[in-house]
Amino acid sequence: MMEIQKVHAEIVTIGDEILYGQITDTNSQWMSVELDKIGIKVIRKSSVGDDEIEILTILSEAEKRADIILITGGLGPTNDDITKKTIAKHFNCGLILNQEALKEVSDFFQKRGRELTEVNKQQAYLPEKATYVPNKWGTAPGMWLENGTKVFVSMPGVPFEMKGLMTHEIIPRLKSKFHCPVIYHKVIKTAGIGESFLAEKIKSWEENLPDEMKLAYLPGFDGVKLRITSLGKDEATLISKTNQELEKLKELAGSYIYGYDDDTMGSAIGRLLKEKKHTIATAESCTGGYVSHLITLVPGSSAYFMGGVVAYDNRIKMEILGVKEETLREHGAVSEETVKEMAEGVRKKFKTSVGIASTGIAGPDGGTEEKPVGTVWIGYSDQGKTIAKKLVFGKEREVNIRLTGLYLLNFLRESLG
Amino acid sequence: MMEIQKVHAEIVTIGDEILYGQITDTNSQWMSVELDKIGIKVIRKSSVGDDEIEILTILSEAEKRADIILITGGLGPTNDDITKKTIAKHFNCGLILNQEALKEVSDFFQKRGRELTEVNKQQAYLPEKATYVPNKWGTAPGMWLENGTKVFVSMPGVPFEMKGLMTHEIIPRLKSKFHCPVIYHKVIKTAGIGESFLAEKIKSWEENLPDEMKLAYLPGFDGVKLRITSLGKDEATLISKTNQELEKLKELAGSYIYGYDDDTMGSAIGRLLKEKKHTIATAESCTGGYVSHLITLVPGSSAYFMGGVVAYDNRIKMEILGVKEETLREHGAVSEETVKEMAEGVRKKFKTSVGIASTGIAGPDGGTEEKPVGTVWIGYSDQGKTIAKKLVFGKEREVNIRLTGLYLLNFLRESLG
Numbered sequence: 001m002m003e004i005q006k007v008h009a010e011i012v013t014i015g016d017e018i019l020y021g022q023i024t025d026t027n028s029q030w031m032s033v034e035l036d037k038i039g040i041k042v043i044r045k046s047s048v049g050d051d052e053i054e055i056l057t058i059l060s061e062a063e064k065r066a067d068i069i070l071i072t073g074g075l076g077p078t079n080d081d082i083t084k085k086t087i088a089k090h091f092n093c094g095l096i097l098n099q100e101a102l103k104e105v106s107d108f109f110q111k112r113g114r115e116l117t118e119v120n121k122q123q124a125y126l127p128e129k130a131t132y133v134p135n136k137w138g139t140a141p142g143m144w145l146e147n148g149t150k151v152f153v154s155m156p157g158v159p160f161e162m163k164g165l166m167t168h169e170i171i172p173r174l175k176s177k178f179h180c181p182v183i184y185h186k187v188i189k190t191a192g193i194g195e196s197f198l199a200e201k202i203k204s205w206e207e208n209l210p211d212e213m214k215l216a217y218l219p220g221f222d223g224v225k226l227r228i229t230s231l232g233k234d235e236a237t238l239i240s241k242t243n244q245e246l247e248k249l250k251e252l253a254g255s256y257i258y259g260y261d262d263d264t265m266g267s268a269i270g271r272l273l274k275e276k277k278h279t280i281a282t283a284e285s286c287t288g289g290y291v292s293h294l295i296t297l298v299p300g301s302s303a304y305f306m307g308g309v310v311a312y313d314n315r316i317k318m319e320i321l322g323v324k325e326e327t328l329r330e331h332g333a334v335s336e337e338t339v340k341e342m343a344e345g346v347r348k349k350f351k352t353s354v355g356i357a358s359t360g361i362a363g364p365d366g367g368t369e370e371k372p373v374g375t376v377w378i379g380y381s382d383q384g385k386t387i388a389k390k391l392v393f394g395k396e397r398e399v400n401i402r403l404t405g406l407y408l409l410n411f412l413r414e415s416l417g
Numbered sequence: 418m419m420e421i422q423k424v425h426a427e428i429v430t431i432g433d434e435i436l437y438g439q440i441t442d443t444n445s446q447w448m449s450v451e452l453d454k455i456g457i458k459v460i461r462k463s464s465v466g467d468d469e470i471e472i473l474t475i476l477s478e479a480e481k482r483a484d485i486i487l488i489t490g491g492l493g494p495t496n497d498d499i500t501k502k503t504i505a506k507h508f509n510c511g512l513i514l515n516q517e518a519l520k521e522v523s524d525f526f527q528k529r530g531r532e533l534t535e536v537n538k539q540q541a542y543l544p545e546k547a548t549y550v551p552n553k554w555g556t557a558p559g560m561w562l563e564n565g566t567k568v569f570v571s572m573p574g575v576p577f578e579m580k581g582l583m584t585h586e587i588i589p590r591l592k593s594k595f596h597c598p599v600i601y602h603k604v605i606k607t608a609g610i611g612e613s614f615l616a617e618k619i620k621s622w623e624e625n626l627p628d629e630m631k632l633a634y635l636p637g638f639d640g641v642k643l644r645i646t647s648l649g650k651d652e653a654t655l656i657s658k659t660n661q662e663l664e665k666l667k668e669l670a671g672s673y674i675y676g677y678d679d680d681t682m683g684s685a686i687g688r689l690l691k692e693k694k695h696t697i698a699t700a701e702s703c704t705g706g707y708v709s710h711l712i713t714l715v716p717g718s719s720a721y722f723m724g725g726v727v728a729y730d731n732r733i734k735m736e737i738l739g740v741k742e743e744t745l746r747e748h749g750a751v752s753e754e755t756v757k758e759m760a761e762g763v764r765k766k767f768k769t770s771v772g773i774a775s776t777g778i779a780g781p782d783g784g785t786e787e788k789p790v791g792t793v794w795i796g797y798s799d800q801g802k803t804i805a806k807k808l809v810f811g812k813e814r815e816v817n818i819r820l821t822g823l824y825l826l827n828f829l830r831e832s833l834g
Binding site: 296 | 435445449633634646699710724737780818
């Protein structure tokens with residue numbers, strides 16, 4: 001792969017709650033994506049606790065390796081948060097009351113009709129060498145510090161505050177300070193094929209990729225993603241070369257590809273339904289609303305999604321979806337016959353062109369020898385056909401719900417043709 | 418806080434996809450929780466790319482600081498995965514075909530009726546100094562290596578494979594190798610109060626906590642969590658002392674506490690509904706199934722949750738939930754009147770004792786001057802009363818859906834009394 005001198009960043013997240021595992025760090029992922037877009041390469045992510053020595057150590061280490069050190073967390077008004085005074089120590093300076101920050105935090109409370117507490121006032125004290133970066137989304141100020149060519153940025157750990165600061169303050173400042181190369185990523189999303197089988201299928205294509213492109217396999221819960229990364233000086237050339245490679249890839253594995261980049265299975269089926277002028281309704285038992293949630297997460301889904309029924313109780317399956325009592329009695333709630341009647345029933349009741357349905361034993365209890373936990377039926381119905389498919393999963397309730405949701409949407413995608 | 422000599426671990430996650438931000442690293446959180454349970458303290462988490470020098474550097478650094486180095490990722494059968502050969506390099510040895518690993522991977526494919534490919538066979542090559550740790554959940558073998566008193570563990574990055582290996586192989590081995598102190602955590606979950614206001618309310622209690630206890634504030638999407646951590650040699654004593662402190666805390670902030678430890682808002686309202694012998698149904702517009710999803714994630718929820726309707730289209734609100742046409746015409750779909758008729762309607766239709774409802778403008782489009790994006794009404798209905806509450810959020814669709822879901826369940830909790 002062609003190498004170009006790149007700007008390197010490290011992300012440091014601070015907080016005992018991350019080390020103890022009480023929260024998932026989603027900040028560093030989001031920051032990586034944003035930095036990548038402006039050609040800044042993240043070379044390491046680290047998490048340390050609310051501990052002065054640990055924080056001082058990681059700041060010194062990161063300063064040696066990277067041009068930019070982005071720090072989140074430990075800026076709260078409470079006693080366990082020590083990031084600010086530790087950064088001051090790293091920069092060998094004291095904390096002083098920043099008038100701009102004081103005004104911002106006072107305004108924040110005034111607007112919400114709340115009194116400014118002494119604890120909150122503390123938040124306006126910043127390291128003397130820091131430039132104040134206004135945080136319009138909360139009360140902990142952002143900070144920008146420079147040491148020679150190195151840049152340190154400190155932001156709160158609350159995700160929407162950090163995102164506001166990054167988008168409106170930090171990214172523009174980084175772009176104007178650093179001269180960055182062009183990186184282009186294309187993510188190809190597949191479903192219904194395992195990593196090694198996909199690798200065999202596209203081996204010849206992978207081996208013949210141009211030098212400036214790198215391929216990565218990203219297996220995940222919702223299928224295997226492929227990522228093509230190319231690096232250069234001109235975005236238009238990178239895009240056009242990548243698109244040429246995509247065409248070759250589609251010939252080898254096109255039927256498994258459901259989308260690209262930010263597409264989700266939900267947005268992919270949304271696009272398909274709109275193209276084919278379909279409307280849809282859902283009838284869910286074991287997925288308990290998760291399928292309609294995946295569909296309605298997509299902006300504009302009200303154009304094709306009319307609604308759905310969560311039929312946990314068998315009475316609801318009969319009274320609202322019109323599943324026949326004898327079907328439930330003879331075949332049980334978790335059966336091909338029931339899921340077909342659910343899919344067809346919801347389509348008719350909601351007057352849509354397509355209906356989909358799920359019924360299964362999500363667990364951890366409720367299994368039998370004949371139908372163990374993890375047994376699931378999914379169904380699809382349109383004016384021309386009503387079909388069903390059996391799935392067999394494991395014992396974990398949440399995993400079963402999520403997998404059923406994704407499989408059902410992929411089944412819908414395949415059935416729409 | 419009392420200090421006891423503790424066993425220290427570092428978690429190293431490997432993969433360009435983590436640095437580029439294409440996946441969220443949930444593994445390290447899960448591992449932290451499991452290590453914490455057996456008294457092993459995670460002192461740092463790091464993520465590096467699929468790059469030999471970066472991996473070698475972090476392995477050397479981590480070996481200096483920690484007793485145990487847990488590594489995930491980079492073990493796939495594809496070319497971009499280099500963890501295995503890099504670990505071999507760190508241990509200054511070669512890769513050899515491990516017969517046990519070969520048998521396991523062959524069996525894995527045979528059981529699934531698939532052919533063993535050449536690529537998969539590669540997975541049975543391990544560093545000569547590694548002990549093979551069987552992975553029954555996938556094809557990438559686990560590895561255990563020792564260097565003096567230091568332990569290195571390498572596992573696949575696919576979460577359910579890593580979890581299987583940790584639970585059944587690695588945790589038992591760590592427990593038998595290291596002598597660990599006793600740590601006791603209690604997490605207290607609150608809703609409906611901000612971090613600084615909670616801090617003011619419980620200040621006197623916090624200041625008088627015993628020396629061996631440490632308090633942390635964990636603000637999150639679903640409310641502020643408090644974590645009490647205590648360290649000692651005897652779990653029973655730690656539990657009893659923590660419970661004494663909890664009683665004092667409840668006197669100061671009891672009405673905001675909805676649960677403890679693994680409780681979710683969904684499991685908390687489930688317990689409450691069961692206690693009060695209620696059954697429930699949901700009528701969702703803007704939350705699109707997310708509320709019933711939160712409720713049905715809880716094992717055993719079929720005991721009190723009968724089902725729900727996702728009424729995206731106004732026709733569904735009228736035909737299935739019985740919302741009056743003139744209500745929609747006069748007040749609009751996003752109104753106090755509509756949400757009350759939805760909550761009451763679903764309660765009657767589903768013959769439950771309680772009904773809850775949501776209607777709002779999730780965005781990003783669809784707002785008006787009078788009702789901007791983020792305007793939401795939530796409703797509650799039981800035999801005695803039907804009430805509603807207005808919420809005002811921002812412009813982000815997914816955030817609005819999730820916040821509405823949590824607020825609605827908290828509104829249910831408060832309304833059940």
